[in-house]
Amino acid sequence: MNLRAVTSGGILAIGAAIALAGAAIAEEPIDFTDLDTLLKEKPLAPGGPDADIVAAQHVPASELQIVVARKIDLHVHADSIHWIYVARGNGVFRFADKTRPVKVGDILTVPKGIVHGFETSPGSEPLVLLVVETPD
Numbered sequence: 001m002n003l004r005a006v007t008s009g010g011i012l013a014i015g016a017a018i019a020l021a022g023a024a025i026a027e028e029p030i031d032f033t034d035l036d037t038l039l040k041e042k043p044l045a046p047g048g049p050d051a052d053i054v055a056a057q058h059v060p061a062s063e064l065q066i067v068v069a070r071k072i073d074l075h076v077h078a079d080s081i082h083w084i085y086v087a088r089g090n091g092v093f094r095f096a097d098k099t100r101p102v103k104v105g106d107i108l109t110v111p112k113g114i115v116h117g118f119e120t121s122p123g124s125e126p127l128v129l130l131v132v133e134t135p136d
Helices: 003-024 035-041
Strands: 051-059 062-069 071-075 080-088 091-095 098-102 107-110 116-120 127-135
Touching: 035 051, 035 062, 035 080, 062 071, 116 127
Parallel strands: none
Antiparallel strands: 051 062, 062 127, 071 116, 080 107, 080 127, 091 098, 091 116
């Protein structure tokens, strides 16, 4: 066995362990939740707004949103791209004078400058969308 290889590998392993131990010490506690809990805490009230952002995290130049919506009117984002994951519900995605049905598990990429919106199917629960917005 090559002592040099074992020694350098051991040093790497110790260095990695120290780095992981340092990473495990957090200034803020880690927060766990689930989608059901989040939606119960901030339900979309009947007769209220058609859409609401129930959680969001903004970081430089990007934003992650969890959006609950019965309807999102047609709109455009001139300076950002959206990646949208349909987490709950089903409905219709409207874009560029077209429509397409959407369901749980669908992932959409909406380039900047494209007019788009959503609407739930009749009788369907509100859509829950995970939206990542990033600059071009």
